[in-house]
Amino acid sequence: MKPFTNFRSRLVPLAINNIDTDQIIPARFLKTTSKEGLDRQLFCDWRYDAQGNPKPDFILNQPRVAGAQVLLAGDNFGCGSSREHAPWALTQFGFRAVISTSFADIFTGNSLKNALLPIAVPPDVHAELFAAVAADPGVTVEIDLAAQTLTTPAGRRVPFPIDAFAKHCLIEGVDELGYILKQEGAIRAYESSHPSPINTLEIVR
Amino acid sequence: MPHTIIEKLWNSHLVEEQPGAPALLFIDLHLVHEVTSPQAFQGLRERGLKVRRPDLTIATADHSIPTTDRSLPIVDQIAAKQLAQLETNCAEFGIRCLGVHSDRQGIVHVIGPELGLTQPGMTVVCGDSHTATHGAFGALAFGIGTSEVENVLASQCLLQLKSKTFEVKVEGTLRRGVSAKDIILALIAKIGVGGGTGCVFEFTGSAIRALSMDERMTVCNMSIEGGARAGLIAPDDTTFEYLCGRPHAPKGAAWDAAMARWKQLPTDSGAIYDRQVTIDANALEPMITYGTNPGMGMPINAPLPEPAEVTDPMARDSIAKALAYMGLEGGKPLAGHAIDVVFIGSCTNSRISDLRAAASVLKGRKVNPKLRVLVVPGSQEVKRQAIAEGLSDIFLAAGCEWRDAGCSMCIAMNGDQLAPGEYSVSTSNRNFEGRQGKGGRTFLASPLTAAASAITGVVTDVRTLL
Numbered sequence: 197m198k199p200f201t202n203f204r205s206r207l208v209p210l211a212i213n214n215i216d217t218d219q220i221i222p223a224r225f226l227k228t229t230s231k232e233g234l235d236r237q238l239f240c241d242w243r244y245d246a247q248g249n250p251k252p253d254f255i256l257n258q259p260r261v262a263g264a265q266v267l268l269a270g271d272n273f274g275c276g277s278s279r280e281h282a283p284w285a286l287t288q289f290g291f292r293a294v295i296s297t298s299f300a301d302i303f304t305g306n307s308l309k310n311a312l313l314p315i316a317v318p319p320d321v322h323a324e325l326f327a328a329v330a331a332d333p334g335v336t337v338e339i340d341l342a343a344q345t346l347t348t349p350a351g352r353r354v355p356f357p358i359d360a361f362a363k364h365c366l367i368e369g370v371d372e373l374g375y376i377l378k379q380e381g382a383i384r385a386y387e388s389s390h391p392s393p394i395n396t397l398e399i400v401r
Numbered sequence: 402m403p404h405t406i407i408e409k410l411w412n413s414h415l416v417e418e419q420p421g422a423p424a425l426l427f428i429d430l431h432l433v434h435e436v437t438s439p440q441a442f443q444g445l446r447e448r449g450l451k452v453r454r455p456d457l458t459i460a461t462a463d464h465s466i467p468t469t470d471r472s473l474p475i476v477d478q479i480a481a482k483q484l485a486q487l488e489t490n491c492a493e494f495g496i497r498c499l500g501v502h503s504d505r506q507g508i509v510h511v512i513g514p515e516l517g518l519t520q521p522g523m524t525v526v527c528g529d530s531h532t533a534t535h536g537a538f539g540a541l542a543f544g545i546g547t548s549e550v551e552n553v554l555a556s557q558c559l560l561q562l563k564s565k566t567f568e569v570k571v572e573g574t575l576r577r578g579v580s581a582k583d584i585i586l587a588l589i590a591k592i593g594v595g596g597g598t599g600c601v602f603e604f605t606g607s608a609i610r611a612l613s614m615d616e617r618m619t620v621c622n623m624s625i626e627g628g629a630r631a632g633l634i635a636p637d638d639t640t641f642e643y644l645c646g647r648p649h650a651p652k653g654a655a656w657d658a659a660m661a662r663w664k665q666l667p668t669d670s671g672a673i674y675d676r677q678v679t680i681d682a683n684a685l686e687p688m689i690t691y692g693t694n695p696g697m698g699m700p701i702n703a704p705l706p707e708p709a710e711v712t713d714p715m716a717r718d719s720i721a722k723a724l725a726y727m728g729l730e731g732g733k734p735l736a737g738h739a740i741d742v743v744f745i746g747s748c749t750n751s752r753i754s755d756l757r758a759a760a761s762v763l764k765g766r767k768v769n770p771k772l773r774v775l776v777v778p779g780s781q782e783v784k785r786q787a788i789a790e791g792l793s794d795i796f797l798a799a800g801c802e803w804r805d806a807g808c809s810m811c812i813a814m815n816g817d818q819l820a821p822g823e824y825s826v827s828t829s830n831r832n833f834e835g836r837q838g839k840g841g842r843t844f845l846a847s848p849l850t851a852a853a854s855a856i857t858g859v860v861t862d863v864r865t866l867l
Contacts, residue, residue, distance in 0.1 A: 211715060211718070212715075212718075212719065212722070213715050213716065213719045214594050214595065214694050214696075214719065216694065216831075216833045218831065218833040218834070218835065218836050219833065219834060219835075222835055222839070223464075223812045223813060223814050223836070224813065224814060224839075226436050226437075226464070226465075226814060227436070227465050227479040227480050227482075227483050227814060228479070228483075229439035229440070229443075229482065229483055229486050230439075230440065231440050241834065241835050241839055241840075246821070270715055270719070271595065271715070272593075272594060272595035272598070275594050275595065275628065275694070276530065276625075276831060276833060277529075277530050277831075278437065278528060278529055278530040278544040278545060278546055279436075279437065279546075280437070280440075280547040280548060298595055298598060299598075300595070300598060300628065301564075301598060301599060301630045302530060302544055302545070302546060302625075302630060305545075305546060305549065306546035306547075306548065309546065309548040309549075310548070359423065359562060360421055361421060361422045361423055361560070364421070371548070372548070372552060372560050373448070373548075373551065373552050373555060373556070375422065375560070376425065376552055376555070376556045376558055376560065377555065377556060379416065379417055379425055379556075379558070382416050382417040382425065383416055383417075383425075383427070383556060383557065383558055386416040386417075386427050387427075387557075390427065392429065392454075392456065392457060393429070393520055393523075393651060393655075393659060394429070394430065394456075394457065394518055394520070394649050395456045395649075396430075396455070396456055396457060396458060396459040396496075396497050396518065396649075397455060397456050397497055398649070400648040400649060
């Protein structure tokens with residue numbers, strides 16, 4: 197992973213609550229054994245008609261989206277299935293952050309592992325952002341991860357929460373596994389004091 | 402200090418807690434399937450890592466597997482490749498795989514309990530959000546993403562932030578025609594699909610204690626649909642009876658020792674939960690969803706909601722959008738609405754007691770000839786048992802399709818799917834747009850409601866047929 201740097205971006209508004217991961221990427225695309233090539237499948241069933249042609253009224257098909265890196269979505273974004281294909285598809289499309297009032301737990305974890313920042317803001321800020329982008333699609337926000345702030349188009353600096361360890365991993369561009377593997381001593385100590393009640397390799401009837 | 406079972410499970414699995422990092426939790430059982438694992442195995446290869454504890458890991462094929470004749474080659478070449486990849490990965494990393502041709506194959510959340518691998522006091526994970534199912538045994542069980550699958554394969558541990566505790570107390574007695582599925586659909590309708598975000602549910606109360614293990618699994622299974630990553634039920638005699646004699650359950654002196662440990666698990670009296678909600682089981686009716694998320698549910702005879710009556714604009718738009726997708730009109734009843742397909746199956750409702758419930762309604766009756774009715778057992782073991790009990794004969798005589806074990810039309814990855822615009826009454830767990838096939842429209846309900854609707858061809862209150 198590349199270190200996560202501060203950036204300024206236009207917003208891609210998607211004013212729908214409870215956007216589930218089946219909408220972000222439908223299950224029929226999960227037969228892949230790779231992480232790659234998922235950007236075309238992002239929001240596939242909202243984005244393309246039955247013939248596979250882009251629907252011009254869907255936001256992701258509009259020229260204004262080019263270069264925008266922040267998705268502004270309704271409440272409880274990313275609910276449903278645990279598929280990590282959802283953040284893979286979002287980042288491959290070019291998103292680096294999603295703003296909502298809340299995120300589903302598994303989606304949050306998956307996103308942070310893929311340099312996609314879930315930014316939860318209070319309802320008034322959320323409403324302000326939707327109003328700002330409705331008034332002028334060209335408005336931008338600034339995201340400063342180190343300071344944990346989102347600067348709204350009106351210049352308001354809004355703090356957002358993030359787990360300190362996830363923040364560290366994003367800023368350094370490292371993943372969790374390296375840290376976990378360094379805890380070998382503690383893992384071994386746990387294993388030796390907690391004999392396992394099962395053995396899946398045993399063939400039993 | 403009194404503790405909840407959730408805190409006891411957390412504390413007993415703490416490997417390490419360092420300042421500035423989440424807790425490192427040990428995982429007792431890791432279930433693997435074909436869809437969310439290939440990229441994780443690839444990650445291990447790229448880092449030159451092994452699977453740390455193959456003895457705590459088991460794989461099966463369920464999501465993209467056909468539910469038709471398994472002796473035939475798989476038509477969908479992409480699915481075939483994914484299923485073959487699972488077998489290759491398991492062979493390479495030394496993991497036992499109950500694959501396409503295993504007589505123990507089945508939905509991952511059906512076979513874990515069935516084999517006695519899921520036990521009280523464990524931590525259980527799987528790259529699947531319905532892993533909460535295993536919480537029915539008093540285990541801390543939750544779904545993880547593929548990066549976390551890789552972490553667990555490599556280290557048998559996960560970095561986790563502590564969840565809040567959320568007691569869901571269900572008191573009273575379920576009335577005839579009302580089942581475990583209705584409890585969980587009622588909870589989700591009450592708190593919404595984000596209502597349990599950041600929490601682990603503990604289901605308590607007399608109505609929960611009265612449930613069988615199969616029914617408890619149905620309740621815990623859909624915790625994620627209420628936003629909670631895990632949901633569990635303290636173990637009791639019902640749990641112990643279910644486990645006793647299962648292939649991987651402890652035997653002899655080990656059983657006695659396990660029982661002594663398991664009996665320490667239930668929440669101590671006086672323990673405090675972060676949140677609580679109560680559901681009156683006596684007042685519950687058969688539930689059905691009308692919209693495009695599992696929180697859009699209601700008693701089966703209720704009128705559909707009127708978007709105009711909702712004040713919050715985004716919530717109003719969500720309901721209006723859902724009703725438009727579903728081709729429904731606010732204020733009208735849903736009971737009596739024509740359907741095209743009934744699906745009885747999924748990790749929510751494909752166990753033997755679910756099939757018995759459906760068969761009790763279908764026995765001696767015929768399904769509406771306009772309908773396609775799929776009955777998909779959760780595992781090879783459930784399939785064998787259903788055949789032995791004569792349930793498959795009841796389904797076939799009624800005009801249902803009796804299929805092989807897998808996720809099937811719950812997730813529609815394997816060719817079992819709705820055509821655009823078709824309506825289903827489904828015993829599965831998600832009614833998201835296109836979940837059962839692009840353009841398909843899903844009403845979630847219990848096996849009893851599904852069986853009743855299969856007979857009439859319309860959304861039906863099962864109590865009219867009992």
